[in-house]
Amino acid sequence: METTDFYAIAAGGIVVSLILVRVLSYLSHLTTAVSVFVSKHLTYPYLIRRHRLLGPWTHFDVLCHLVYVAANVFCLCYPNLLASDAGRRAGVLSLVNMIFLFAGVHLSFVADLLGISLQRYRGSHRAVGWMVAGLAAVHAVAAVNSAAFTLSDSRNLFAIIGIASLGVLSLLFLPCFRQFAYEIFLRAHQVAACLCVYAVWRHLPLGATSCRLYLYIGTGTFLLTCSMQVLTFIYRNSVFTRRGHPRALVTYVGADSNDKSGAKPIKVSVALSRPLRVHPGQYISLRMSAVGWWSWTQSHPFMVTSWSQGEQSTLELFVQPRRGLTADLLRHAHAGSGVSFSFPAFISGPHGVTAPVAQYETVVLMASGFGVAAVIPYLKQLIHGYNARSSRTRRVHLVWQLRTPDLAVAVQPWLNGLLKDDVLDNGYILAISIYLESGDMPTDRMPFGKHERAVICRGLADIPKIVQTEIDGGYIERLPDVQEERGEVLVMASLSNELRDRLRDTVRNHLRDRVRMTELEFQPGYNEN
Numbered sequence: 001m002e003t004t005d006f007y008a009i010a011a012g013g014i015v016v017s018l019i020l021v022r023v024l025s026y027l028s029h030l031t032t033a034v035s036v037f038v039s040k041h042l043t044y045p046y047l048i049r050r051h052r053l054l055g056p057w058t059h060f061d062v063l064c065h066l067v068y069v070a071a072n073v074f075c076l077c078y079p080n081l082l083a084s085d086a087g088r089r090a091g092v093l094s095l096v097n098m099i100f101l102f103a104g105v106h107l108s109f110v111a112d113l114l115g116i117s118l119q120r121y122r123g124s125h126r127a128v129g130w131m132v133a134g135l136a137a138v139h140a141v142a143a144v145n146s147a148a149f150t151l152s153d154s155r156n157l158f159a160i161i162g163i164a165s166l167g168v169l170s171l172l173f174l175p176c177f178r179q180f181a182y183e184i185f186l187r188a189h190q191v192a193a194c195l196c197v198y199a200v201w202r203h204l205p206l207g208a209t210s211c212r213l214y215l216y217i218g219t220g221t222f223l224l225t226c227s228m229q230v231l232t233f234i235y236r237n238s239v240f241t242r243r244g245h246p247r248a249l250v251t252y253v254g255a256d257s258n259d260k261s262g263a264k265p266i267k268v269s270v271a272l273s274r275p276l277r278v279h280p281g282q283y284i285s286l287r288m289s290a291v292g293w294w295s296w297t298q299s300h301p302f303m304v305t306s307w308s309q310g311e312q313s314t315l316e317l318f319v320q321p322r323r324g325l326t327a328d329l330l331r332h333a334h335a336g337s338g339v340s341f342s343f344p345a346f347i348s349g350p351h352g353v354t355a356p357v358a359q360y361e362t363v364v365l366m367a368s369g370f371g372v373a374a375v376i377p378y379l380k381q382l383i384h385g386y387n388a389r390s391s392r393t394r395r396v397h398l399v400w401q402l403r404t405p406d407l408a409v410a411v412q413p414w415l416n417g418l419l420k421d422d423v424l425d426n427g428y429i430l431a432i433s434i435y436l437e438s439g440d441m442p443t444d445r446m447p448f449g450k451h452e453r454a455v456i457c458r459g460l461a462d463i464p465k466i467v468q469t470e471i472d473g474g475y476i477e478r479l480p481d482v483q484e485e486r487g488e489v490l491v492m493a494s495l496s497n498e499l500r501d502r503l504r505d506t507v508r509n510h511l512r513d514r515v516r517m518t519e520l521e522f523q524p525g526y527n528e529n
């Protein structure tokens with residue numbers, strides 16, 4: 001090549017690069033516009049609101065479900081719609097879908113493998129479950145209508161057992177079973193699922209090689225994830241080593257243990273046998289064998305409220321006593337009247353996804369009741385990031401809705417610790433607003449503690465007003481005479497259903513103001529506080 005060719009290539013390259021940079025910057029603007037459009041019309045608004053048995057479903061959820069149904073209906077009908085063919089295909093499709101349901105015994109573990117939240121994975125698991133049941137029903141109707149169906153054939157008997165177990169599984173999907181007795185629901189669900197697989201295996205004809213292959217793939221996947229989970233569990237809890245198991249120290253941290261209306265919070269400190277790195281927003285599943293007579297069969301998820309940039313050797317949990325194992329914990333803690341109790345414990349995890357927060361200028365964390373457990377580690381991380389100058393965040397606002405003041409008193413040491421850490425350059429980024437629905441207050445608004453940075457207000461939090469104030473950015477100090485672009489606002493929620501829906505509507509109206517919302521892994525059943 002001659003020098004002139006090099007010159008032509010270099011000059012052409014520069015021009016093309018400039019055009020590319022221009023196109024890319026245009027595309028990045030377009031991406032933001034598309035993301036706002038998609039959020040406003042698809043992922044934020046509900047098409048089906050919250051009902052007792054169903055919902056809430058956003059437009060996006062409904063679209064995904066429709067696409068999923070359409071794909072299955074297409075496979076069912078293509079290339080012809082003969083009843084016998086469609087019936088056979090429905091059976092095969094049901095089996096293929098079933099593989100997803102047997103991806104693992106512990107939903108949190110599989111959700112982690114897929115990198116999605118537990119809530120999203122549960123939703124998918126439920127949708128696939130309904131699809132399997134629907135397709136199996138089509139298969140059964142087609143088979144019964146065919147002349148060949150007789151009960152003297154053992155394969156048909158197993159078909160009936162399979163369909164019956166699917167029926168039981170569908171019934172168990174109803175929330176009332178889960179809420180009434182979670183452990184019974186879980187074990188019944190697992191037994192019915194195993195029975196269903198066994199029945200399908202016995203139902204399949206010997207020549208159905210591809211169907212048997214699907215069954216083996218499902219079983220193989222299940223065994224693989226189970227083994228991975230068991231090995232992780234053994235390692236995490238040092239089961240066959242001399243290090244000793246983790247131990248859980250249970251302490252009652254409520255104000256007055258005889259107060260019937262109080263929330264009776266418990267703090268659990270889990271001393272680990274191996275240090276563990278836990279990201280904000282992650283949770284562990286805790287198993288405590290000596291708490292009740294069948295507590296060894298149960299494992300319960302709890303958010304890790306402690307946070308450190310490195311590994312932790314003790315994890316802190318903040319627990320609301322309910323009716324089962326958590327009520328037993330409360331009984332033990334009460335029995336000691338102020339004394340902590342220690343139990344052998346096993347953990348799995350940490351599970352769950354963590355939301356990136358460092359790029360937001362303002363982060364508003366909204367919690368109700370025990371939902372504060374999910375936001376405390378984010379507060380710690382944000383303040384650490386500000387002190388270490390490793391994040392862009394310049395304002396953090398905790399908004400906490402409470403029924404009674406006793407929870408605030410229990411959490412006060414944690415909050416004071418946060419306020420103490422937040423003192424870089426004699427400034428501060430953390431503000432705390434606690435909204436109290438009931439309780440004696442001399443004024444509508446008063447300081448909580450000895451400083452102005454935490455206030456306690458009477459009534460319900462005015463969500464639209466709070467979000468608007470943060471968008472205005474009045475609390476962020478800016479250099480005078482310097483035109484500075486306002487940064488993005490992130491609103492994180494661990495709220496009761498009603499407040500969360502209200503927040504979602506508010507954020508949806510402000511998407512163009514660069515406000516985003518993220519729902520954390522734990523959303524408290526606020527009405528049951």
Ligand SMILES: Cc1cc2nc3c(=O)[nH]c(=O)nc-3n(C[C@H](O)[C@H](O)[C@H](O)COP(=O)(O)OP(=O)(O)OC[C@H]3O[C@@H](n4cnc5c(N)ncnc54)[C@H](O)[C@@H]3O)c2cc1C
Nearest residue numbers: 178179182300301302303319320322323324325326373522
């Ligand atoms: C990801 C996640 C994080 C959580 N973090 C916290 C936390 O930090 N602090 C806190 O107080 N609570 C938290 N919870 C809720 C907590 O797990 C339940 O309150 C606890 O398991 C109830 O135990 P119990 O035996 O006393 O329940 P029960 O009185 O038998 O049931 C009360 C309610 O808890 C549900 N529940 C029971 N067992 C389980 C289980 N193993 N898994 C899921 N739900 C169950 C039931 O469906 C029912 O609605 C979290 C839940 C999830 C899903």
